[in-house]
Amino acid sequence: xxxxxxxGARSGxxxxxxxxxxxxxxxxxxxxxxxLLAAPLATIIAYSFMADGxxxxxxxxxxxNYIGTCASYEMKDGVLTAAKEYKGVFSDPLAxxxxxxxxxxxxxxxxVTVVLAFPVAYFVSFHVAPERKxxxxxxxxxxxxxxxxxxxxxWKVILGYNGVINSALMGxxxxxxPITALNYNVGxxxxxxxxxxxxxxxxxxxxxxxxIDRSFLEAGQDLGESAFNTFRRVTLPLAMPGVISATLIVxxxxxxxxxxxxxxxxxxxxxxxxxxQLQYMKLDNxxxxxxxxxxAMLLVAVVSLIFLFLNRRYLRGPK
Amino acid sequence: xxxxxxxxxxxxxxxxxYLLVLYAPIMLLPIFAFxxxxxxxxxxxxxxTKWFTQMAGEPTLHDALKNSLFIAVSTAxxxxxxxxxxxxxxxxxxxxxKGAIMGLIMLPLVLPEIIAAVSLLVVxxxxxxxxxxxxxxxxxxxxxxxxxxxxxxxxxxxLDKSLEEAAYDLxxxxxSTFWLIILPLVMPGIISSLLxxxxxxLDEFIMAFFLGGTNVTLPVYIFSQFRFPQSVPVIxxxxxxxxxxxxxxxxxxxxxxxRGIAKTGGKNTGGFL
Numbered sequence: 001x002x003x004x005x006x007x008g009a010r011s012g013x014x015x016x017x018x019x020x021x022x023x024x025x026x027x028x029x030x031x032x033x034x035x036l037l038a039a040p041l042a043t044i045i046a047y048s049f050m051a052d053g054x055x056x057x058x059x060x061x062x063x064x065n066y067i068g069t070c071a072s073y074e075m076k077d078g079v080l081t082a083a084k085e086y087k088g089v090f091s092d093p094l095a096x097x098x099x100x101x102x103x104x105x106x107x108x109x110x111x112v113t114v115v116l117a118f119p120v121a122y123f124v125s126f127h128v129a130p131e132r133k134x135x136x137x138x139x140x141x142x143x144x145x146x147x148x149x150x151x152x153x154x155w156k157v158i159l160g161y162n163g164v165i166n167s168a169l170m171g172x173x174x175x176x177x178p179i180t181a182l183n184y185n186v187g188x189x190x191x192x193x194x195x196x197x198x199x200x201x202x203x204x205x206x207x208x209x210x211x212i213d214r215s216f217l218e219a220g221q222d223l224g225e226s227a228f229n230t231f232r233r234v235t236l237p238l239a240m241p242g243v244i245s246a247t248l249i250v251x252x253x254x255x256x257x258x259x260x261x262x263x264x265x266x267x268x269x270x271x272x273x274x275x276x277q278l279q280y281m282k283l284d285n286x287x288x289x290x291x292x293x294x295x296a297m298l299l300v301a302v303v304s305l306i307f308l309f310l311n312r313r314y315l316r317g318p319k
Numbered sequence: 320x321x322x323x324x325x326x327x328x329x330x331x332x333x334x335x336x337y338l339l340v341l342y343a344p345i346m347l348l349p350i351f352a353f354x355x356x357x358x359x360x361x362x363x364x365x366x367x368t369k370w371f372t373q374m375a376g377e378p379t380l381h382d383a384l385k386n387s388l389f390i391a392v393s394t395a396x397x398x399x400x401x402x403x404x405x406x407x408x409x410x411x412x413x414x415x416x417k418g419a420i421m422g423l424i425m426l427p428l429v430l431p432e433i434i435a436a437v438s439l440l441v442v443x444x445x446x447x448x449x450x451x452x453x454x455x456x457x458x459x460x461x462x463x464x465x466x467x468x469x470x471x472x473x474x475x476x477x478l479d480k481s482l483e484e485a486a487y488d489l490x491x492x493x494x495s496t497f498w499l500i501i502l503p504l505v506m507p508g509i510i511s512s513l514l515x516x517x518x519x520x521l522d523e524f525i526m527a528f529f530l531g532g533t534n535v536t537l538p539v540y541i542f543s544q545f546r547f548p549q550s551v552p553v554i555x556x557x558x559x560x561x562x563x564x565x566x567x568x569x570x571x572x573x574x575x576x577x578r579g580i581a582k583t584g585g586k587n588t589g590g591f592l
Contacts, residue, residue: 018412018413018414019412019413019414019415020414021412021414021493022408022411022412022413022414022417023408023414023415025404025405025407025408025412026404026405026408026409026414026420028401028404029401029402029404029405029408029424029464029468030405030420030423030424032401032460032461032464033423033424033426033461033464034423036439036457036458036460036461037423037426037427037430037435037461038423039442040435040438040439040441040442041434041438043438043441043442043445044434044437044438044441047441057445116337119330119333119334119337120333120334120337122330123330123331123333123334124334126330127330127331134573134577136334138569138570138573139338140338140341141569142565142566142569143341143342143344143345145515145518145519145522145565145569146345146522146561146562146565146566147522147541147558147561147562147565148522148524148538149522149524149538149541149542150348150541150554150555150558150561150562151344151345153545153551153554154344154345154347154348155344157344157347157351157359157360158343158344158347160360161360162358162360162361163360163361164347164361167360167361167362168361195340195341195344198337198341248429249428249429252429252430252431253429253430253431253432255431256430256431256432256433256434257431257433258432258433258525259524259525259542263545273431273433276433276434276437277433280437280440280441281529286441289437290437290441293433293434293437293438296431296434297431297434300431
C-alpha cells in the first residue's frame with residue numbers, strides 16, 4: 001500500500017489516486033456541510049413554496065408566499081380548512097419596507113466600513129515595520145471576537161439619553177438637553193454595525209496591499225508621477241480585489257443581522273432579520289418565514305453579483 | 320520608506336484614533352462594572368465590587384456557564400477535527416469539484432447567520448430532533464469550521480512536501496507519516512484553531528437562541544437580561560470577565576499561530592482570516 005503511494009508520483013495513476021485521497025479526506029467535512037447547510041437551505045427554499053398548516057407544512061406548490069395572498073390552514077372536524085389569510089413577501093408593504101431598509105443599512109455600513117478601513121490597512125501595510133505588522137493586525141482583530149452582544153449593548157450606553165456622548169456634550173456646555181436623535185434609529189444601527197465589522201474590512205484590503213510589488217510604485221514615481229497619482233493609478237487598482245472582498249464580506253452578513261436592530265434600532269429600526277424571527281418563532285408560519293429568508297438571500301446575491309460585474313476588470317488578474 | 324515618514328505620520332495618527340474608537344465600547348465595560356449605581360449611565364457614582372458578588376450568586380448564570388462551556392469545548396474539538404481534514408485535503412490534494420466543495424464548506428463565513436439558523440431549525444423540527452445542547456453544537460460547528468480551516472490552511476500550506484516524501488521512502492505509511500511528521504508540525508495551528516473556535520462558540524448568540532429550545536447559554540442569558548434594567552450592571556461585570564477571558568485565549572491562540580507558521584517555515588501574512 002505504502003509502496004503504491006510513494007511510486008504514485010512516477011506512475012500515470014497519480015491524478016486518479018490524488019483525486020481519491022483528496023475526496024476521501026474531505027468527505028467528513030463535506031458531508032457535514034451537505035447535511036447541515038445545503039440540505040437545510042434546500043428545505044427552506046422548498047418550504048417557501050408550500051402551504052402553512054397548523055403545526056405542519058402542507059406540501060402543495062404555491063407562489064403566494066412570495067406574491068399574492070395566502071391562507072394558513074387549520075384542522076376543523078378532521079378537514080383542513082383555510083383559516084387566516086396573509087400577504088406574500090412581495091405583496092406585503094411591511095416586508096418590502098424592511099427588505100429595502102435592510103439593504104440600505106447594509107450598503108451604508110459597507111461604504112462607511114470600507115472607506116474608513118482603507119487608510120488603516122494602507123498604514124499597516126506601507127508604514128509599519130514588517131515585524132510589527134502582526135501585532136497591529138492582532139490589535140485590530142481582538143474587538144471583533146469579544147462579546148458581540150455586550151458590545152452592541154454598549155453602543156446603547158454611548159448613544160443613549162444619559163449616555164457617554166450626551167453627558168460629554170452637556171458637561172462641555174455645548175448642549176443644554178440630551179439629544180434624543182442619537183439612539184433608536186437607523187443611524188444608530190449603522191454606527192454599531194460599522195464598528196462591529198471594521199476588522200472584516202481591514203484584513204482583505206491589507207492582504208491585497210501586501211501583494212503589491214513595491215517596485216511598481218517606485219517605477220511610477222521615477223517616471224515623474226506624483227505620489228497621489230501613483231496611488232490612484234497603481235496602488236488603488238492593484239488593491240481593488242481586496243476592496244471588493246472587503247465589500248462583500250461586510251455587505252452579505254450585515255443584511256441578516258438580528259441583534260443590532262433589536263437592541264439599538266428602536267421601534268422604527270426593525271430589519272428583515274427581525275421579521276424572519278417573528279414569522280418563524282411568533283407567528284409559527286414557516287412557509288412565509290422561509291419565503292422572507294429566501295428573498296433576503298436572493299436580494300443579497302443579486303446585489304453582490306451586480307457589484308462583482310461592475311468591478312470585473314479588477315478581478316481578471318494580471319494580463 | 321524614509322521619505323514616507325511625514326505621510327506615515329498622518330496615517331499613524333489616523334490609525335491610532337481608529338484603534339481607540341474600536342476599543343472605546345469595551346473600555347466602558349470595567350468602568351460600569353465597578354460603578355456603584357444601578358443605572359448604567361454618566362455621571363459615575365462610586366467604586367463597588369457588589370455586581371461581581373451578585374453575579375456569583377446567580378443560579379441561572381451558573382447553568383448558562385455550564386452549558387456554554389460544554390458546547391464550546393465540544394464545538395472546538397469537532398470543528399477543529401473537521402477543519403484538519405478539509406485543510407489537509409485542500410492544501411495537499413487536487414480533486415474534482417474542489418472549488419464547489421470548499422465554497423460550500425466556507426459559505427457560513429458570509430451567509431447571514433439567521434438564515435443558517437432558521438434553516439437548521441426547520442430541519443431539526445421536521446425530522447424530530449429535540450432542540451438542546453446537541454443542536455446548538457451542530458450549529459456552532461457549522462459556523463466555526465470555516466474559521467478552523469482558514470487557520471489550519473495557513474499551517475498546512477507552508478509544510479514542506481519533501482519531508483513527507485522522505486518519510487514514505489523510509490517505509491512509513493501515509494497514516495504513520497501524518498501522525499509522526501505532519502501532525503507535530505501543524506500542532507501549533509491546531510491549538511490556535513481549538514482556542515479560536517472555543518472563543519467563537521462561547522460568544523455565539525444567534526444559533527444558541529434559535530436552536531437551544533429551553534436551554535440557555537451565556538449569550539442567551541445576557542440577551543434575556545437586557546430587558547431588565549436592574550440586571551444590566553451585573554451583565555457589565557460578566558462582560559468584563561468574558562472580554563478578559565477572550566483576550567487571553569486569543570493572545571495564546573495568536574502565539575501558537577505564529578509559532579506554527581515559523582515552525583513550518585512559512586511567511587506570516589498576519590491576521591486569523
